Amino acid sequence: MKDYREDFPILKKEVYGKRLVYLDNAATTQKPDVVIEAISDFYRNEYSNIHRGTHYLSELSSEKYELARKKVSDFIGASNPDEVSFTSGTTDSINQVARSLAPDLKGNEVLVSSVEHHSNIVPWQMVGAKLREIPKDEDCNLLLDSVEITDSTKLVTISHASNVLGSVNNIKEITEIAKDHGVPVLIDAAQSIQHLPVDVTDIGCDFLAFSGHKMYASTGIGVLYTDEQFADIMPAKGGGGMVDKVTLENTTYLKPPLRFEAGTPDIAGAISIGVAIDYLNDIGMDNIRKNEHAVYSYARDRLLEMDGVTVYGNTPQMCGAISFNLHGIHHYDAGLIMDKMGIAVRTGHHCAQPLMRSLGVDGTVRASFALYNTKEDADMLVEGIEKVRMMHA
């Protein structure tokens, strides 16, 4: 297997004089040279504001921006690029859908899973929706038999993969159930887009959200896929670039995607997503899945073999994150000690307090993997855990 670490300059860095073992990829992934260079090259040679410019650089920037949209559209299997709008990230994407659908959602019910990130909980509450959970079993499998859709259910919103557990939810089946009742579905793909092939046509969802920075592109850019049948919904944000006619009495809006992109977008960010997608496609999402699965399963098995370690969640498919606790040791102490060994993990509630409550813990240690992690990284994690325990002995 190729050593993908070579593609990521930051991974050659030492921290505290030790090889960096970066296992905080569910928070954000590092950037490959091709992405860093593309951003720098764009600002050096091609940069201008996009759309409606009459000059050379504006044409060039617009072309590159729209090409990035096309790449995203192909990458997620959208029926056309107009279904892809750029946002500032998953959180922004979900908030935009919440605001656009607010008149329908207010006082009604939104069905969420029991493993959601706060960004798939709070936006719905903010527009006055009532949240109901799809229950889960003790391994954190969502219980589809318990999915109950009522007349009041106006949306089903669910993460493809959990940012805490790495569990992959059966989004296709849930989407099917919702669709049978004519209820739209939003998929939060923030934790799956970098690990698994994601195809909106195959899933059948109406909305899909993800972030650039978790899939090797830059921060500040995200994607919202909106099925074309929602092309006429009220945009969540108003401003320049998204209007057809403006008078002081009334405004009409453009069709998507520009309808959903008020103001100057993160042009370089969008281009970086396009380049990151090229990078992923060159390796192949199936290969990425296969390689990552080997490392992920190895790491998980090693943790499961250890006494005094509780690993949370166990679903048929898993990717990305592994959450665990060491008996009698606070997750924060564990994280601090591992940091000094050059091991970057995250500790705490991972923006998923309802899930933590249901697991009966305040927080966990989370090691999360990306395409450049190796079995050696997993061995280092185990070594880190042993060191933490030794220091608490």
Add this chain to the structure above:
Amino acid sequence: MRDTVQDEIVKEFEGLEWFDKYELLISSARKAEAMDEKFRTDENSISGCQSKVWIRSSAGDDGRLHFEYDSDAMITKGIISLVLRVLNDRYPQEILDIDLYFIEEIGLKSNLSPARADGLASIIRRIREIAEEEASGSS
């Protein structure tokens, strides 16, 4: 102004590797008393910390402030134990005036950043707020 207790702490940490520093903090935490369960309330807890932290104060007859504290994370508790080795049983005005230079000198300065999950900055702020209330109340 140098302070004997802080100088003592600086000396204890001098020349230690990170793991030894953490071991020392863990052992300080173990030696510290546990706070009575009944005082581990929301009111006494400090938000902004990744671990749970509780602090409670009482004023002695002479006006000196005594703090009790606890945390469910050992390194955090160890750090608070050092801060309170310096600040405990002092007059409110002294607590407000003391420059906690030892934190930087033992290499924990980055823990003071408000972005840090251990919330050391919040803990010190709370201790000073309590001292401030006492100082203005008794003046």
